[in-house]
Amino acid sequence: MSGTLYVIGTPIGNLEDITLRALRILGEVDLLLAEDTRKTGILLQRYELKVPMWSCHEFNEASRVEAVLAKLAEGQQIGLVSDAGMPLISDPGSRIVRAAREAGAEVTAIPGPTALTTALPLSGWGGEGFVFAGFAPNKSAGRKRLLEALKHEPRPVALYESTHRIRKFLKDAAEIFGERPILFARELTKKFETIQEGTAEELDAFLETHSVKGEFVVILGPWKEAKER
Numbered sequence: 001m002s003g004t005l006y007v008i009g010t011p012i013g014n015l016e017d018i019t020l021r022a023l024r025i026l027g028e029v030d031l032l033l034a035e036d037t038r039k040t041g042i043l044l045q046r047y048e049l050k051v052p053m054w055s056c057h058e059f060n061e062a063s064r065v066e067a068v069l070a071k072l073a074e075g076q077q078i079g080l081v082s083d084a085g086m087p088l089i090s091d092p093g094s095r096i097v098r099a100a101r102e103a104g105a106e107v108t109a110i111p112g113p114t115a116l117t118t119a120l121p122l123s124g125w126g127g128e129g130f131v132f133a134g135f136a137p138n139k140s141a142g143r144k145r146l147l148e149a150l151k152h153e154p155r156p157v158a159l160y161e162s163t164h165r166i167r168k169f170l171k172d173a174a175e176i177f178g179e180r181p182i183l184f185a186r187e188l189t190k191k192f193e194t195i196q197e198g199t200a201e202e203l204d205a206f207l208e209t210h211s212v213k214g215e216f217v218v219i220l221g222p223w224k225e226a227k228e229r
């Protein structure tokens, strides 16, 4: 396999958050696999780049594998992007990357932002590791099971949450976490970026009077007792 698969990081909101190398590679690849070609089109247009694109999302990724491997075998350079941040971080791309690796193609990353590593440093927690739990389960029972399992985790835990579920998440967290500090980072790098810290109950009360619109990273602060050990 003489082709290369580039896993390319793109902005999580502010279109200026893209590396010079990502822009160069985006302009050089023969084909770009994009989770949503319309959204990636906005980014390409902003930088006046023209690249042939194929959609590649969770529902058609498996069916793309064979054709992508054929192009890599021909020596083509292929980029992979998601709608925001790094592909495969709570985003599609796993099947393509696994198949390319197993076929012996070169797979390399063009690093860019991720919401979790943007939010974590803003909390001031961490420094000695953290846990990333992805999206919390949709249903309350599953969410509570996850929160119970994380209850005594001494490291900070980052989770992704949506507009629709953030308050439900905070209500369950209030039941299980009580006074454990939590921070949320909403709309990072965007106009309405909001960073708020408090107990789950305090954060829910904050959202009662403020907009819940947008994308959220939730950071569960380190377990209190762990600090005292």
Ligand code: SAM
Residues within 6 Å of the ligand: 012, 013, 082, 084, 085, 086, 087, 088, 089, 090, 091, 113, 114, 115, 116, 159, 160, 161, 162, 185, 186, 187, 188, 189, 190, 215, 216, 217
């Ligand atoms: N691949 C992305 C990354 O590298 O962070 C994550 C994609 S995942 C489908 C989308 C979730 O990431 C959102 O629901 C939210 O939890 C989080 N997210 C993405 N962009 C964000 C932003 N600008 N501010 C806060 N959270 C964000």
